[in-house]
Amino acid sequence: MKDPxxxxxxxxxxxxAAVAWSLAETKMHILCLEQGGWMNPAEYPSTGRDWEAKFYxxxxxxxxxxxxxxxxxxxxxxxxxxxxxxxxxxGSTVMYTAHWPRxxxxxxxxxxxxxxxxxxxxxxxxxxxxxxENDRMMGTSGLSGDPLSPLTHPPMPQQPMGLSGxxxxxxxxxxxxxxWPSDTTVATMDYEGRARCINLGHCTPACAxxxxxxxxxxxxxxxxxxxxxxxxxxxVREITTDENGMASGVVYYDKDGIEQxxxxxxxxxxxxxxGTPRLLLNSASGRFPNGLANSSGLxxxxxxxHPYAQIYGYVKEPTDSNRAPPTCLWSxxxxxxxxxxxxxxxxxxxxxxxxxxxxxAVVSEQKGILPWGEDHHRVFRKLxxxxxxxxxxxxDLPEEHNRVTLDPVLKDSHGIPAPKVDxxxxxxxxxxxxxxxxxxxxxxxxAGASDICVNSPIPxxxxxLLGTARMGTDPERSVVNEWGRAHDVKxxxxxxxxxxxxxxxxxxxxxxxxLALYIADQMKQRLANLFD
Amino acid sequence: MSADNQLTRRQRDDxxxxxxxxxxxxxxxxxxxxxxxxxxxxxxxxxxxxxKLVAAALDHLARLARGPLAExxxxxxxxxxxxxxxxxxxxxxxxVRVVLQCYYRNDRVLSSLGLELRAPFPKGHVLPEGDWSLLxxxxxxxxxxxxxx
Numbered sequence: 001m002k003d004p005x006x007x008x009x010x011x012x013x014x015x016x017a018a019v020a021w022s023l024a025e026t027k028m029h030i031l032c033l034e035q036g037g038w039m040n041p042a043e044y045p046s047t048g049r050d051w052e053a054k055f056y057x058x059x060x061x062x063x064x065x066x067x068x069x070x071x072x073x074x075x076x077x078x079x080x081x082x083x084x085x086x087x088x089x090x091g092s093t094v095m096y097t098a099h100w101p102r103x104x105x106x107x108x109x110x111x112x113x114x115x116x117x118x119x120x121x122x123x124x125x126x127x128x129x130x131x132x133e134n135d136r137m138m139g140t141s142g143l144s145g146d147p148l149s150p151l152t153h154p155p156m157p158q159q160p161m162g163l164s165g166x167x168x169x170x171x172x173x174x175x176x177x178x179x180w181p182s183d184t185t186v187a188t189m190d191y192e193g194r195a196r197c198i199n200l201g202h203c204t205p206a207c208a209x210x211x212x213x214x215x216x217x218x219x220x221x222x223x224x225x226x227x228x229x230x231x232x233x234x235x236v237r238e239i240t241t242d243e244n245g246m247a248s249g250v251v252y253y254d255k256d257g258i259e260q261x262x263x264x265x266x267x268x269x270x271x272x273x274x275g276t277p278r279l280l281l282n283s284a285s286g287r288f289p290n291g292l293a294n295s296s297g298l299x300x301x302x303x304x305x306h307p308y309a310q311i312y313g314y315v316k317e318p319t320d321s322n323r324a325p326p327t328c329l330w331s332x333x334x335x336x337x338x339x340x341x342x343x344x345x346x347x348x349x350x351x352x353x354x355x356x357x358x359x360x361a362v363v364s365e366q367k368g369i370l371p372w373g374e375d376h377h378r379v380f381r382k383l384x385x386x387x388x389x390x391x392x393x394x395x396d397l398p399e400e401h402n403r404v405t406l407d408p409v410l411k412d413s414h415g416i417p418a419p420k421v422d423x424x425x426x427x428x429x430x431x432x433x434x435x436x437x438x439x440x441x442x443x444x445x446x447a448g449a450s451d452i453c454v455n456s457p458i459p460x461x462x463x464x465l466l467g468t469a470r471m472g473t474d475p476e477r478s479v480v481n482e483w484g485r486a487h488d489v490k491x492x493x494x495x496x497x498x499x500x501x502x503x504x505x506x507x508x509x510x511x512x513x514x515l516a517l518y519i520a521d522q523m524k525q526r527l528a529n530l531f532d
Numbered sequence: 533m534s535a536d537n538q539l540t541r542r543q544r545d546d547x548x549x550x551x552x553x554x555x556x557x558x559x560x561x562x563x564x565x566x567x568x569x570x571x572x573x574x575x576x577x578x579x580x581x582x583x584k585l586v587a588a589a590l591d592h593l594a595r596l597a598r599g600p601l602a603e604x605x606x607x608x609x610x611x612x613x614x615x616x617x618x619x620x621x622x623x624x625x626x627x628v629r630v631v632l633q634c635y636y637r638n639d640r641v642l643s644s645l646g647l648e649l650r651a652p653f654p655k656g657h658v659l660p661e662g663d664w665s666l667l668x669x670x671x672x673x674x675x676x677x678x679x680x681x
């Protein structure tokens with residue numbers, strides 16, 4: 001029998017790392033179990049000549065394609081958007097684009113403002129100090145003062161505009177539309193032991209330079225120095241409960257595949273919008289027959305992905321291709337509700353600088369714009385290094401039929417039931433996507449682009465996994481309360497994207513981590529009566 | 533034979549033939565075709581997890597062609613390939629992707645495109661900083677955030 005720990009955190013990704021670091025100052029015994037291992041930047045794709053080919057195999061963003069021992073399978077056959085994630089110390093921050101917008105103040109009160117979905121039980125102001133703290137810890141770059149975004153104070157200057165940014169900004173200016181340099185977690189100068197960005201190329205499949213912020217190189221070194229214990233290659237099967245209905249610990253498989261029980265006084269789940277409901281549903285028991293913390297019946301429901309409406313084309317001038325981080329500028333022109341557009345809520349836009357030669361060839365052949373035969377070479381030279389893209393991140397509203405359940409057949413390598421995703425794109429989202437594609441086409445035509453192609457939705461675009469254990473004050477309509485504690489289990493907390501009430505129209509990681517720090521702060525303030 | 537990272541002689545012949553149809557050599561651009569021996573060797577050496585699907589695609593191609601692809605006349609070959617592309621599914625797409633990913637990392641091909649023959653790390657790339665005065669109109673227009681009451 002292992003000694004109990006004070007706090008057991010499940011998952012060492014974006015939110016698990018943040019909450020571990022924040023709680024470390026309490027000097028409690030904090031243990032984090034992570035199913036993946038530490039990454040080795042020397043093995044990242046950009047260190048090899050075959051860097052692009054790796055995206056189609058061991059470095060695919062899809063766990064189903066990647067199939068590493070650290071991954072678990074996901075049945076997403078019944079979804080037009082496929083789940084992408086990464087399982088390691090650092091979680092999906094190892095494999096994200098480092099785009100760093102925040103939810104807007106209006107995103108927390110959509111019911112009040114637009115009469116749809118639900119308001120969050122907290123507001124933007126409650127998170128403001130934690131956004132700031134998180135930006136310092138992750139190390140952000142950007143330009144303060146965007147009139148259409150929440151005020152931020154990035155400690156590093158924005159990324160260079162590059163060739164693509166110049167073309168994008170001129171076209172947006174011609175149209176009179178808003179654009180601004182993106183806040184990112186790409187270090188543009190040496191920062192806290194991290195070397196500055198040298199433009200290795202697309203940031204998504206990990207950064208060999210260490211310029212892209214992932215929690216294995218930001219929060220975790222600090223948390224471990226402060227005494228947090230991190231056990232890797234430990235996959236949690238279920239959370240156990242005692243006779244009082246309190247979480248008593250977890251059953252997990254260690255690096256040798258041996259089943260272990262780790263008792264704990266407090267359990268914190270940080271597995272994001274698919275992993276968290278999977279774990280709660282796999283923790284069903286006699287006392288909690290429908291899954292742990294699921295008296296509301298909402299565990300797994302209200303999955304929100306952010307359908308991406310992407311449109312791209314090819315300009316005559318050279319673009320940055322793969323010679324830069326993929327994101328440089330954003331637009332919030334269509335972020336807020338304007339009912340004349342035919343839908344509620346809105347979308348953010350992230351512009352795309354270009355693509356590498358292999359990706360360009362493969363995708364263009366599939367799209368039918370790159371021919372086989374003699375004309376292949378001429379057309380490829382017209383396309384390669386000339387791509388410019390416009391990607392709309394459409395706000396997904398919560399709908400209970402979009403959900404994560406347990407697959408009755410599919411299991412991971414430890415025999416644990418795998419998650420199953422059922423998801424459809426709503427009519428409101430479809431109208432939003434059509435609107436975005438029309439604006440994107442105007443933008444591309446103004447930039448002088450031809451051979452315009454559409455991905456709507458981006459099929460392998462399920463990066464943002466939100467809403468499946470939502471927060472709220474009403475135990476019948478939410479899974480956790482306004483400070484992240486499960487309504488049903490008073491020593492169980494959830495700190496990841498699953499507690500989002502609505503999704504906003506931006507990448508969520510900044511807000512996920514601010515929420516994790518906010519919840520950790522709430523826990524610290526209530527240590528004397530945490531379970532009351 | 534097809535499951536252990538190897539293809540049969542017949543499959544290799546058909547792979548070479550279809551690769552040349554996808555990307556033929558070009559005197560104009562001074563590049564080899566995708567049937568070039570070095571590029572073919574790269575494909576065979578790095579098939580890895582794609583082996584099964586590529587072998588399946590080549591078997592499908594063989595069934596359509598009813599013989600070695602290279603021995604068909606041009607019209608018949610085009611008809612076979614048309615059918616292969618139309619109904620080949622994931623296996624056909626994988627085969628085409630393997631051809632393209634090996635072709636577009638070949639030294640002669642990258643040189644002809646003016647690309648450096650190296651991994652991105654550790655040298656990286658240099659980006660122009662750009663003219664940030666382009667932001668002036670955006671700043672001048674201003675705007676405000678929508679706020680809840």
